[in-house]
Amino acid sequence: MRDNGTSKHAVALEGEARFGPFRLIPSRHLLLCDGKPVRIGEPARNVLTALVERAGEVVQRDDLIARAWRTPHLEESNLRSAIAALRRMFNEAGCARSYVDTVARRGYRFVEPVSFSDAVVARQDVPAPLAKIVGRDAFVKNLVDDIRRRRLVTVVGPGGIGKTVVALCAARLALPAGYIDSVILVALDTVVDAGCLMSVVRAGFGLAANNDDAIGDIKSFLGNRRVLIVLDGCERLVGPLAHLAEKILICAPNAVILATSREPLRAESELIRRLEPLLVPSLASTPGALDAISCAAVELFLDRATSSCPSFELTDEITPFVIDICRRLDGIPLAIVTAAAHMDAFDLPVLADLMSGQFRLRMSGQVTALHRHRTLCDVLDWSFETLSAKEQMALRRLSVFDGVFCIAAAQQIVGDAGLSPDDVSGLLANLTAKSLVITPRSVAPSRHQLMETTRAYATGKLEASGEAEFFMNRRASYYRARSERSRAALAEFHCDAGGRNEPRPDLARQLVRFAED
Structure with a gap:
């Protein structure tokens, strides 16, 4: 659900950018090193400009090619040559390391902190979505109101639920509403090492690393400005980011932080907004096409399916298949969009059948998506890898439950x-x-459940661990014993009733517990 083809900063370098010993002034087609002009070809300079504008972010190869040569139709070898020329230039200037990192199968990232002129930073824009956003109007409206009233808001939800989308929508609406004067977007999804955190945050703010006092630099930069800081993808560094968020809010009294994460930051005064899956028709209902479209999950599938197959129409006959697909995918927007994109490869009944198996975890999504969003398996891998060994063990074993379960x-x-x-x-x-x-x-309250896609993923992990048969048997034994105790309690209850004994509230409560389990 994330728009990776659009610059998160969308800045136009009309001023200049400084990094290391360099000054880049695109309006004059000029790159200076220690005040002296550097000879560099136009394509390499254009690639450098595109990377510097989005310092700290991964820039797709196609974006760089289109920017440098003004056409997407060019051999990638030209881009590799331009990157090599930049690295030679940095090396000849005496830089200890290259400022450009290669991100496998995605693109390149400028890793040196960059300082922009004030005029440039003030022109940061929020990227508009490339596709229709479905079923999130009320959530976004509440989020805009949160930005007005609160200082730290975290949008929490599972991978692929659309946290980045709603955060950017809220930021885009909060600007013209006058609740904030500007937006700073900091992408954290590629940061896994806490030691690199401040470097990435500084780059997101457009600040050079001239000293070790990062918070002091941020304080000087923000001052009393009414700035919305979007910290996107916090789940890998929840602890360090919680401390950082508190420090920023203390030193910048008018700043607001909007974070997205798969778990809360647990920082002081944090407001947690959980983003729920899109609405899917209930199992008890069998709606026709017109009624089904009122559910956001079905509406999203229809919208994306018609993009893959323009002739596709939702009829009463095929609506049950669409509903089944949306249920199997738990109403997760990323999964629904990915499934709808396969309408050109499979008939709807076949696609619905595939969603009941492991195919739903492996089906490929958009090639421009973040690597962790390419498939549902990638989405869940990203979460699973953040768990402790005991958390991984528990999740695997919980997959033996095929529905709700109680803590006992x-x-x-x-x-x-x-x-x-x-x-x-x-x-x-x-x-x-x-x-x-x-x-x-x-x-009933105090009940838990794994979403279907999560359970399918965890089941694979349990089978790989060699524990699947043991814990399936343990589950069967547990419910067999519960059933036997339930029958015994029921027989005793009927016996007491037939003998006209005094009421037995303890037996009644026990029967209710058995029924709930």
């Missing part, structure tokens, strides 16, 4: 000599916070 069942089935009941409770809470376990609103 989780403790009995998932726990073992290495996982006490208290361990299981804490791990369940952690996995819920990280958007890997959900608490359905439509069932």
Whole structure:
């Protein structure tokens, strides 16, 4: 759901940019090193300008080619030659390392902190979405109001749910509303090392690393400006970013931070907005085409399916297949968009059948998407890799539940000599916070569930661990014992009733518990 083809900064370098010993002045077609002009070809200079404008971000190869040669139809070898020329130039200038990193299968990133002139920084824009956004109007409206009233808001939800999309939409609406004067976008999804965090944040702010006092530099830069700082993709560095957010808000009294993450930052005064999956028709209903479109998940599938197959029409006969696809994909926008893009390869009934298996995890999405958004498996890998060993173990084992479960069942089935009941409770809470376990609103309280896609992924992990048969048998034994105790309690209840004994509230409560489980 993320727009990677559009610059997050969208700055036009009408002034100049400074990095290391260099000054880049695109309006004069000039690059200076220690005040002296540097001889560099126009394509290489254009590539450098595009990279510097988006310092700290990954810039796609196609974007760089289009920018440097003003056409997308060019051999990639030309781009590699321009990058090599830049690296030679940096080396000849005595730079200790290249300022340009290669990001495998994606593009290039300028890693040296850049300082822009004030006029340039003030012109940062929020990229507009390339496709229609479905089912998020109310959430975005509330988020804009949050920006007006609160100073730290975190949009939380599982991967592919559309957190970046709603954050950018809210930022784009908050600007003309006058709640803020400018927006600073900091992409953190590629940062996995806390040691690199401040460098990336400084680059996002357009600040040069002239000293070790990063917070002091940020304080001087922000002052009393009403700035919205969007910290996008925080889940890999939740702890360090929580501390950083608090420090920024203390030193910049009028700044507002809008973060996106798969789990809350748990920082002081944080307002958490959980982004839910798109609405899917309930299992109890069998709506026709007109009624089904009122559910956002179906509307999104139809919108994207007609992009892949313009002749596609939603009829009453095929609506159940569309609903089934949306249910199998848990109403996750990224998954629905990816499935709809396969309408040119499969008939709808075949596609619906494929969504019940592992294909849904492996189906390829947009080639321009972030690497962690290429497939649902990539999305879940990104989350799984952030878990501790015990959290990974618990998630694998929870996949034996094919529906809702209570904490007592989780403790009995998932726990073992290495996982006490208290361990299981804490791990369940952690996995819920990280958007890997959900608490359905439509069932009894204190019940939990894995989304279908998460369960399919975790089942694969459980099978790979060699524990699948053991824990499936343990689950069967647990519910068999529960069933036997339920029958015994029911027989005793009927016996008491037939004998006209005194009421037994304890038996009644026990029967209710068994029914709920």
